[in-house]
Amino acid sequence: MSAMLEIVRLSKHFPxxxxxxxxxxxxxxxxxxxxxxxxxxxxxxxxxxxxGKSTIARMIMGLTRPTSGDILLDGRNITGxxxxxxxxxxxxxxxxxxxSSLNPRRTVGQSIAVPLDAHGHPRSDRTRRIVELLEMxxxxxxxxxxxxxxxxxxxKQRVAIARALAVVPQLIVLDEPTSALDVSVxxxxxxxxxxxxxxxxxxxLFISHDLSLMRNFAQQVGVLYLGKIVETGPTxxxxxxxxxxxxxxxxxxxxxxxxxxxxxxxxxPLIDGEIPTAEQLLALRxxxxxxxxxxxx
Amino acid sequence: MNDALLSVRNLSVSFSTYxxxxxxxxxxxxxxxxxxxxxxxxxxxxGKTVTMKAIMGLLHHPPATITGGQIFYDGRDLLTMxxxxxxxxxxxxxxxxxxDPMSSLNPVFTIGDQMGTILKYADRRLGRSRGKVxxxxxxHEVLGQVRMRDPERVTRSYPIMLSGGMRQRVLIAxxxxxxxxxxxxxxxxxxxxxxxxxxILKLLKDLVEERGLALxxxxxxxxxxxxxxxxxxxxxxxxxxxxxxxxxxxASPADPYTKALIGAVPRLTxxxxxxxxxxxx
Numbered sequence: 001m002s003a004m005l006e007i008v009r010l011s012k013h014f015p016x017x018x019x020x021x022x023x024x025x026x027x028x029x030x031x032x033x034x035x036x037x038x039x040x041x042x043x044x045x046x047x048x049x050x051x052g053k054s055t056i057a058r059m060i061m062g063l064t065r066p067t068s069g070d071i072l073l074d075g076r077n078i079t080g081x082x083x084x085x086x087x088x089x090x091x092x093x094x095x096x097x098x099x100s101s102l103n104p105r106r107t108v109g110q111s112i113a114v115p116l117d118a119h120g121h122p123r124s125d126r127t128r129r130i131v132e133l134l135e136m137x138x139x140x141x142x143x144x145x146x147x148x149x150x151x152x153x154x155x156k157q158r159v160a161i162a163r164a165l166a167v168v169p170q171l172i173v174l175d176e177p178t179s180a181l182d183v184s185v186x187x188x189x190x191x192x193x194x195x196x197x198x199x200x201x202x203x204x205l206f207i208s209h210d211l212s213l214m215r216n217f218a219q220q221v222g223v224l225y226l227g228k229i230v231e232t233g234p235t236x237x238x239x240x241x242x243x244x245x246x247x248x249x250x251x252x253x254x255x256x257x258x259x260x261x262x263x264x265x266x267x268x269p270l271i272d273g274e275i276p277t278a279e280q281l282l283a284l285r286x287x288x289x290x291x292x293x294x295x296x297x
Numbered sequence: 298m299n300d301a302l303l304s305v306r307n308l309s310v311s312f313s314t315y316x317x318x319x320x321x322x323x324x325x326x327x328x329x330x331x332x333x334x335x336x337x338x339x340x341x342x343x344g345k346t347v348t349m350k351a352i353m354g355l356l357h358h359p360p361a362t363i364t365g366g367q368i369f370y371d372g373r374d375l376l377t378m379x380x381x382x383x384x385x386x387x388x389x390x391x392x393x394x395x396x397d398p399m400s401s402l403n404p405v406f407t408i409g410d411q412m413g414t415i416l417k418y419a420d421r422r423l424g425r426s427r428g429k430v431x432x433x434x435x436x437h438e439v440l441g442q443v444r445m446r447d448p449e450r451v452t453r454s455y456p457i458m459l460s461g462g463m464r465q466r467v468l469i470a471x472x473x474x475x476x477x478x479x480x481x482x483x484x485x486x487x488x489x490x491x492x493x494x495x496x497i498l499k500l501l502k503d504l505v506e507e508r509g510l511a512l513x514x515x516x517x518x519x520x521x522x523x524x525x526x527x528x529x530x531x532x533x534x535x536x537x538x539x540x541x542x543x544x545x546x547x548a549s550p551a552d553p554y555t556k557a558l559i560g561a562v563p564r565l566t567x568x569x570x571x572x573x574x575x576x577x578x
Contacts, residue, residue, distance in 0.1 A: 048490035048491065048492065049490055182340040182341055182517065183340065183517070183519070183558065183561045183562055184340065184557060184558060184561045186561070187560075187561035187563075190563075209490065209491060210563070211491070211565065212520075212562070212563040212564060212565045213563045215563065215564070215565055215566070215567045216563045216564065216567055216568075217563075235567070236567060239565065239567070249492055250491060250492060251565070252495070253491045253492045253494065253495035254491060254495075254520065254565055255494075255495075255498070255518060255520025255521045255523065255524050256520050256523065256524075256564075256565050257519045257520050257522075257523050257547055257559065257562055257564075258547060258564065258566075260566055261564055261565040261566050264565065264566055265565070272444075273444075273503070274444055274496060274499070274500070275492070275495050275496045275499055277462075277492065277493075277496070278492060
């Protein structure tokens with residue numbers, strides 16, 4: 001067992017500037033985050049908007065430079081050479097909304113051909129490879145000549161997955177890959193990802209706000225809150241016995257469809273008859289535990 | 298008809314474009330009794346939004362045509378009553394909570410301006426009138442009801458100055474301005490983070506219970522259905538495929554589509570796994 005991806009004390013701070021361009025402060029979008037993903041496993045990053053999950057994805061993809069910290073891919077520090085071709089061959093990404101991540105003026109075949117060309121795949125073999133990739137995501141070969149607007153949301157996301165697979169990557173970053181899809185379509189796309197992961201021995205970094213989905217897909221999970229990982233561990237352990245207040249609040253907020261699920265959600269004390277926000281809950285904890293007098297229930 | 302507050306009977310709607318006609322609602326019937334909480338659930342394209350629009354009278358003709366059926370509110374058919382009468386009901390006796398708190402609010406007017414205007418015209422439709430000061434008092438009162446801590450500050454704010462959760466609360470407050478009996482909520486909280494969504498759903502449920510309103514929740518999320526409704530209608534391709542008490546639906550779904558839909562939802566307890574997801578699409 002070795003780590004495919006290792007993130008060591010990664011931070012990204014964005015400067016806050018006033019109207020004259022003078023720096024007046026900084027936002028710690030990602031603050032001292034460390035985790036690692038074993039080869040062939042799925043690591044889930046859970047967090048709400050503003051938690052820094054997309055910034056982490058961007059740094060792994062080389063789209064944003066970290067302020068400090070290291071990213072090790074297969075044991076090699078790649079903080080310097082992210083964005084190079086050799087790196088792009090190993091790490092690929094599937095974006096959230098296939099409607100906007102596929103070029104509407106390119107056919108499916110052309111979209112998949114872009115990474116093939118960029119990475120010097122022989123031209124004579126291109127058509128065969130495109131058909132092969134479409135087959136891998138369970139789409140018929142004639143889809144190569146279609147345009148994105150002719151496809152359904154699920155089919156578009158399959159094309160985005162095929163495009164990510166084109167260069168035979170080792171690590172795929174999935175940024176909310178199914179949040180734009182209906183639940184029945186989501187189930188099929190997730191099935192496909194599970195199968196592909198197994199067949200091709202892929203490692204996934206799975207970014208999502210959907211905790212139910214994460215429970216069923218990721219073996220390890222990290223919960224992000226305001227740029228920090230507040231809790232991490234095997235998914236089953238974190239979900240069944242959450243230690244951090246924020247994890248508990250997140251789990252308690254998920255709308256579920258069965259009594260068993262409802263029973264495993266932590267009970268969050270109400271403040272003034274309302275479900276508290278994360279800030280309120282954590283402030284209360286710091287002020288002396290949830291037994292203070294403002295809590296009713 | 299029957300004693301339901303809102304009763305939709307055999308509603309059919311078709312859309313025609315470029316000489317082609319598509320039947321998007323076929324014989325849809327549903328009842329919302331007074332003080333009940335019902336849900337209308339379906340995936341995209343199932344017809345749930347068209348049903349809501351037909352009830353609220355927001356369908357555009359063309360392309361939409363109501364080809365058959367009746368919609369009774371309090372025993373009166375909305376589709377045959379004079380337009381003036383119907384206008385009196387909309388936004389007053391029955392109101393809507395919209396989905397997207399960013400695009401449903403006008404960015405260039407303050408919350409107070411927008412709510413004041415809504416109230417002014419609702420009053421006018423009902424043949425009432427009240428002064429500006431009284432209007433603002435009512436706006437503050439309603440903002441307090443949706444648990445806004447500082448209504449005065451909120452009324453002076455522009456939408457961009459409020460968080461997503463606060464904007465959704467403003468939309469709920471707008472729907473409550475004229476003391477409706479029926480609240481139709483179109484995917485409230487979907488655009489929000491999960492913790493904020495939980496707050497909004499709880500607020501909505503509390504308000505509906507406190508004030509004795511009927512709630513019709515339109516959603517694609519089965520979890521939201523379970524937590525907010527006692528009776529549920531499942532729609533697929535313009536047809537109501539199954540309707541029954543919510544607890545029963547989850548315990549023993551009868552229709553194959555409902556079964557597949559419930560089977561496709563990932564479980565928080567894990568173990569549902571993928572690979573046996575049904576062929577719901």
